[in-house]
Amino acid sequence: MALKLTTYYKGSDIPDLPGNNFFHSKELFLLYEATPSYTPIYIVATEEQKTLAKILVVIRKNTSLIPFSILNRCDVYGTGEYLDDTIDKETLFGEMLSHFTKEIFREASIIEFRNLNNSLFGYKHFRSNHYFPVNWLRVHNSLHSVKSVDERFTASRIRQIKKGLKNGAEVYEAQNKAEIQAFTKVMRRIYSARIRRYFPGFEFFEHIDSTLLSAKIGKIFVVRYKDKIIGGSVLIFSEDTAYLWFSGGMRKTYASLYPGVLSVWAAMQYAHENKYRHLEFMDVGLPFRKHGYRDFVLQFGGKQSSSRRWFRVRWKWLNKVLCKIYV
Numbered sequence: 001m002a003l004k005l006t007t008y009y010k011g012s013d014i015p016d017l018p019g020n021n022f023f024h025s026k027e028l029f030l031l032y033e034a035t036p037s038y039t040p041i042y043i044v045a046t047e048e049q050k051t052l053a054k055i056l057v058v059i060r061k062n063t064s065l066i067p068f069s070i071l072n073r074c075d076v077y078g079t080g081e082y083l084d085d086t087i088d089k090e091t092l093f094g095e096m097l098s099h100f101t102k103e104i105f106r107e108a109s110i111i112e113f114r115n116l117n118n119s120l121f122g123y124k125h126f127r128s129n130h131y132f133p134v135n136w137l138r139v140h141n142s143l144h145s146v147k148s149v150d151e152r153f154t155a156s157r158i159r160q161i162k163k164g165l166k167n168g169a170e171v172y173e174a175q176n177k178a179e180i181q182a183f184t185k186v187m188r189r190i191y192s193a194r195i196r197r198y199f200p201g202f203e204f205f206e207h208i209d210s211t212l213l214s215a216k217i218g219k220i221f222v223v224r225y226k227d228k229i230i231g232g233s234v235l236i237f238s239e240d241t242a243y244l245w246f247s248g249g250m251r252k253t254y255a256s257l258y259p260g261v262l263s264v265w266a267a268m269q270y271a272h273e274n275k276y277r278h279l280e281f282m283d284v285g286l287p288f289r290k291h292g293y294r295d296f297v298l299q300f301g302g303k304q305s306s307s308r309r310w311f312r313v314r315w316k317w318l319n320k321v322l323c324k325i326y327v
Contacts, residue, residue, distance in 0.1 A: 152301025
């Protein structure tokens with residue numbers, strides 16, 4: 001029987017599927033579906049009613065008036081999840097890639113593949129579908145080879161953690177929706193100051209609270225001083241890796257409390273205590289640009305590794321120019 005590709009647009013239509021990759025799961029689809037400005041699309045490959053692979057893509061509508069931010073984007077984390085070791089994964093990926101690329105451009109102007117575990121995977125299929133690569137960096141901490149996460153921190157980072165706690169800051173898992181809403185407001189202000197850094201609305205984190213936390217797929221940590229939330233972080237789990245998806249703090253207003261440092265420290269402590277082998281920091285920036293967040297997280301003992309992201313834009317003439325520049 002021939003390969004069958006099924007596209008799902010509603011979470012209620014998606015059957016229960018095998019797999020343990022969060023970034024290509026039904027849970028993440030439902031999270032996106034519940035959040036305004038997100039449109040998830042799920043492609044599932046089957047043969048003789050056996051699920052072979054699945055890939056989740058999401059279209060994100062930007063409402064910012066910053067140039068180029070008004071363009072709808074399609075984001076894909078990784079290159080899908082493959083559930084049969086006997087299949088040719090790259091060939092199957094090529095089938096799925098061709099299947100959804102044209103359809104995506106009905107609503108999105110840019111497609112971006114990020115967080116690739118193998119930067120060479122699918123190279124010929126990306127190129128045959130007119131994608132172009134951009135060199136990128138990833139930062140991760142190995143948690144399985146240390147007795148405590150603090151052992152890899154710089155001395156200044158350890159002093160900041162101790163000082164923040166001594167000065168009255170508290171850091172813990174969010175306890176209720178009121179704390180999550182306060183965390184969302186703080187983080188939105190922090191991210192809005194970073195041009196082109198997108199931060200989703202309260203519904204996104206409310207769904208994490210109602211669905212992902214109970215399923216032990218995610219955690220939200222908050223940093224509190226007296227009666228005010230001043231920072232926090234979001235940690236997501238997929239297979240043996242914890243991903244720090246969002247983090248930040250009101251570092252200018254509460255400089256002596258180091259809320260950004262405490263939010264990362266709490267996430268790393270939790271990941272280490274729960275036996276995750278790695279913690280990866282999301283979105284640490286281009287390799288040839290000075291990046292404040294990347295410099296910040298490297299002081300927690302992280303290691304840099306080279307990777308790439310694949311892009312394609314809707315306009316053929318512009319895409320050809322970009323292909324000539326980057327390929």
